[in-house]
Amino acid sequence: MSAETTDFARALREAGLRVTQQRLALLSILMDAADHPNADELLARARGLDDSMSLATVYRTLSALEEAGLIRKLSLEGEPARYEIAPVAEHDHLVDVETGEVIELESDEINRLRAELAAKLGYEIVSQHTLIRARKLRG
Amino acid sequence: MSAETTDFARALREAGLRVTQQRLALLSILMDAADHPNADELLARARGLDDSMSLATVYRTLSALEEAGLIRKLSLEGEPARYEIAPVAEHDHLVDVETGEVIELESDEINRLRAELAAKLGYEIVSQHTLIRARKLRG
DNA sequence: TTGACTATTGCGAATGAATTGCATTTACAG
DNA sequence: CTGTAAATGCAATTCATTCGCAATAGTCAA
Secondary structure: OOHHHHHHHHHHHHOOOOOOHHHHHHHHHHHHOOOOOEHHHHHHHHHHHOOOOOHHHHHHHHHHHHHOOOEEEEOOOOOOOEEEEOOOOOOEEEEEOOOOOEEEEOOHHHHHHHHHHHHHOOEEEEEEEEEEEEEEOOO | OOHHHHHHHHHHHHOOOOOOHHHHHHHHHHHHOOOOOEHHHHHHHHHHHOOOOOHHHHHHHHHHHHHOOOEEEEOOOOOOOEEEEOOOOOOEEEEEOOOOOEEEEOOHHHHHHHHHHHHHOOEEEEEEEEEEEEEEOOO
16 A cells, blocks of 8 residues: 555544544545545445445545545535545635536635634634636636 | 515516516515525515415526526525525625525625636636635534 | 517426435444 | 344435426516
């Protein structure tokens, strides 16, 4: 097993989860994914590694991994949720309204403003996410 | 009819939509709502005014009104979408993770930062929304 | 006003993402 | 190795939302 696989196993154990083929498969698929796959796409890719995986397991695994903080669920409007490996730094998303492409946005400054805004109201932020729908400008 | 009802009728006509009892009812309910009701709640309230309204009509009307820019759909994680009258100034939302209460946030500054961010990537913003989940700090 | 045209509605059935019950399998502690 | 609870696969279910279709009701022109 590669170093990465070992890391996933440790991460699972630290989260109090058993290390299963299915969980390792989904984690490695998400780690390698350049895009933000949804449950069906994850199932299709996972079956390339282990053709017995079921959709129910994909959903249950994704919930468990999200709860453990290992992955992030990205709920978009009118389409199935997409998933990504939990980013080291939190980031927001920009969806190209024409192509559906998802672009990751960094902005510490925005995060700081939001934290201040919440604090002013007497709240501490649990999670925050900005979703921008945008159209590519003609070059 | 009150001035408000007349305004709604004009708004509908300007959007190229027929002025129906159902649309007026939903618009006035949303205008008066202090909260952010979902489709079921809107149906229940609408039946107080017109007990023949159907859930299908609620959904179809909400889509039409949203498309016309008269209302805004607020998609939350794991629960039915909620709706609000289209605000004069765009704003974001903070959801209290303990009570489910939705608080509206103003931040021109954040909006400006997001527009800049998008422009830098060659995009023009179609819509943008920030959802913060937060916990009330002990006084 | 009246009639005609077509958007809108109500109803029930259908859809589709996500969840669940249950019997079987598997991880892993002892 | 063995026992036990956790995890899985499958099929059935849930629930928000959408759709087909016949009936109704806005709107527009005469």
